[in-house]
Amino acid sequence: MVELVRQDMSMNDGNMAGAASERAPRAPMPSWLITVGTVVFFIGLWEFFGRDVNPIFGSYPSAIAVAGWELALSGQLGSAMLESLRPFVVGYLISILVGVPLGLVLGRFRVMEAALGIFITGGYAMPLVALVPLLVLWLGLGFWVKVAVIFLMCVFPIAINTWLGVKVVPKTLIEVGRAFVAPDHVILRRIVLPATLPYIMAGLRLAVGRGVVAMVIAEFFTAISGLGGIIINAANNFDTARMFVPIVVLMVLATLLNSLVGVIERKVAPWQVEIASRD
Amino acid sequence: MGDVSLVDVSKQFTLRIDTGLHTVHALRNVNFTIRDGEIAVLIGPSGCGKTTALRVAMGLETASRGQVRVDGRQVHGCGHDRGMVFQHAELLPWLSALQNVMFGLEMKGMRGSALRDTAMRYLDLVGLKDSANRRPHQLSGGMKQRVGIARALAIDPEVLLMDEPFGALDAQTRESLQAELLDIHTTTGKTIVFVTHDLDEAVLLADRVIVMRDGAVQEIIDVPLPRPRGDLGVVRGMAEFAETRYRIWQALHQAPGAVH
Ligand SMILES: Nc1ncnc2c1ncn2[C@@H]1O[C@H](COP(=O)(O)OP(=O)(O)OP(=O)(O)O)[C@@H](O)[C@H]1O
Ligand SMILES: [Mg+2]
Numbered sequence: 001m002v003e004l005v006r007q008d009m010s011m012n013d014g015n016m017a018g019a020a021s022e023r024a025p026r027a028p029m030p031s032w033l034i035t036v037g038t039v040v041f042f043i044g045l046w047e048f049f050g051r052d053v054n055p056i057f058g059s060y061p062s063a064i065a066v067a068g069w070e071l072a073l074s075g076q077l078g079s080a081m082l083e084s085l086r087p088f089v090v091g092y093l094i095s096i097l098v099g100v101p102l103g104l105v106l107g108r109f110r111v112m113e114a115a116l117g118i119f120i121t122g123g124y125a126m127p128l129v130a131l132v133p134l135l136v137l138w139l140g141l142g143f144w145v146k147v148a149v150i151f152l153m154c155v156f157p158i159a160i161n162t163w164l165g166v167k168v169v170p171k172t173l174i175e176v177g178r179a180f181v182a183p184d185h186v187i188l189r190r191i192v193l194p195a196t197l198p199y200i201m202a203g204l205r206l207a208v209g210r211g212v213v214a215m216v217i218a219e220f221f222t223a224i225s226g227l228g229g230i231i232i233n234a235a236n237n238f239d240t241a242r243m244f245v246p247i248v249v250l251m252v253l254a255t256l257l258n259s260l261v262g263v264i265e266r267k268v269a270p271w272q273v274e275i276a277s278r279d
Numbered sequence: 280m281g282d283v284s285l286v287d288v289s290k291q292f293t294l295r296i297d298t299g300l301h302t303v304h305a306l307r308n309v310n311f312t313i314r315d316g317e318i319a320v321l322i323g324p325s326g327c328g329k330t331t332a333l334r335v336a337m338g339l340e341t342a343s344r345g346q347v348r349v350d351g352r353q354v355h356g357c358g359h360d361r362g363m364v365f366q367h368a369e370l371l372p373w374l375s376a377l378q379n380v381m382f383g384l385e386m387k388g389m390r391g392s393a394l395r396d397t398a399m400r401y402l403d404l405v406g407l408k409d410s411a412n413r414r415p416h417q418l419s420g421g422m423k424q425r426v427g428i429a430r431a432l433a434i435d436p437e438v439l440l441m442d443e444p445f446g447a448l449d450a451q452t453r454e455s456l457q458a459e460l461l462d463i464h465t466t467t468g469k470t471i472v473f474v475t476h477d478l479d480e481a482v483l484l485a486d487r488v489i490v491m492r493d494g495a496v497q498e499i500i501d502v503p504l505p506r507p508r509g510d511l512g513v514v515r516g517m518a519e520f521a522e523t524r525y526r527i528w529q530a531l532h533q534a535p536g537a538v539h
């Protein structure tokens with residue numbers, strides 16, 4: 001892998017030298033290729049230095065890959081993933097259904113903002129881990145306590161971003177609604193909501209990351225299960241390579257979900273991508 | 280029927296500037312009546328209250344004192360009897376040209392097939408039938424302004440209020456839109472209140488030019504040019520054009536505090 005990286009970099013050098021001498025226009029390197037390059041480089045570094053570390057204190061990519069392969073073959077990884085994803089999806093969707101309207105109302109109506117804004121800003125900084133035992137008392141150890149933890153972690157960034165987005169909707173666009181005598185709820189739905197979509201989408205992206213963290217917290221502190229469960233059990237057995245498998249899976253998952261949000265954004269708000277300055 | 284008047288309208292804004300509160304008198308006892316079917320142009324130096332007068336007439340701004348009357352009835356807030364064309368068109372960026380025009384109609388309560396047909400008819404009127412499905416950022420500045428005009432006209436208001444609608448356009452586009460606006464005026468007979476900085480534009484379009492200064496009406500000047508105006512190139516060459524233009528110029532340059 002290190003070889004591959006070196007090759008890549010020397011090709012780069014060649015490009016730059018060429019550009020300097022000939023000034024020939026060249027297609028810029030595609031972004032995905034740059035990303036692949038840095039990821040490969042990072043994995044290579046980790047592999048190179050990680051091998052020297054005591055396998056209890058650390059691990060390295062090839063060992064993690066082997067552990068992952070075993071977990072996948074035994075079916076444990078797949079079922080753990082399903083078990084984790086179900087509360088994640090439910091909690092995430094509920095936080096969208098609650099967070100977006102909440103943010104819209106907060107941004108649009110001064111009284112609601114004054115009455116509820118402080119709870120949203122405060123809630124965002126809530127030390128959720130500390131509250132999990134309380135949630136367990138209320139909701140038990142099952143599915144719904146996990147949903148609750150994920151919901152509480154996701155709803156605030158979504159609501160806050162939406163709220164912020166509503167605040168910066170150009171006044172002139174709202175005046176278009178007023179000039180045509182649109183009632184408040186129509187202005188909210190047909191002008192404020194679409195104008196706020198880029199902010200909502202940014203909130204959804206933030207919430208993916210926080211939701212994944214919440215999911216693991218929930219699995220650590222309620223019924224040990226799912227991907228978080230594999231982490232805890234492997235850690236207890238000092239099987240560090242195995243412990244890293246769900247961590248890597250979760251990070252990959254969050255990245256994929258993030259690009260999924262991006263794809264959805266391009267579907268529901270194509271004008272935004274077209275107006276934006278870059279790309 | 281569509282005459283619109285401001286009766287003793289005053290408007291103050293309270294500004295918070297770091298040293299404290301300031302009161303700006305944007306309009307002071309403004310009185311004018313725009314007659315049915317007339318084109319009236321508001322002109323005056325920057326900050327003299329043209330936009331404020333138009334926004335008060337539209338209902339986007341409430342007067343501190345005085346009333347707005349349409350057809351002799353006092354109005355409060357916005358209404359379908361007045362249509363606004365904004366300085367920068369202000370189309371909704373997520374809607375196509377056609378949908379932007381449909382938006383206004385929907386707000387008026389139109390539904391079904393009439394909605395699309397009517398919107399299309401007005402896009403056709405401003406010469407944009409072929410661009411109906413383009414979104415605003417795929418239109419040129421002049422095309423956007425045309426969509427804005429179609430959107431305001433489509434709801435069939437009695438009065439069309441236009442705030443420097445051609446201000447941001449190049450000279451040629453501006454001239455063709457002026458001609459188009461006059462054609463539309465001839466076919467629809469709408470009452471139009473038009474704000475501009477441009478002396479030529481004022482004379483070409485107006486039946487009467489209302490010269491404003493410091494939040495007050497300074498002078499109202501009649502434009503003795505025939506209607507329909509026909510070829511605007513010819514109009515520019517008429518003696519009355521030059522005379523009226525000079526009179527307005529003088530009105531703008533006399534009295535204290537004139538902007539040069
Ligand atoms: N929302 C507002 N808040 C505070 N002051 C305002 C507001 N709108 C207008 N003003 C003030 O009122 C006065 C008149 O402004 P207005 O926009 O009506 O001028 P205008 O004649 O349209 O100028 P321009 O030709 O530059 O567009 C100005 O002094 C302006 O600063
Ligand atoms: Mg103005």
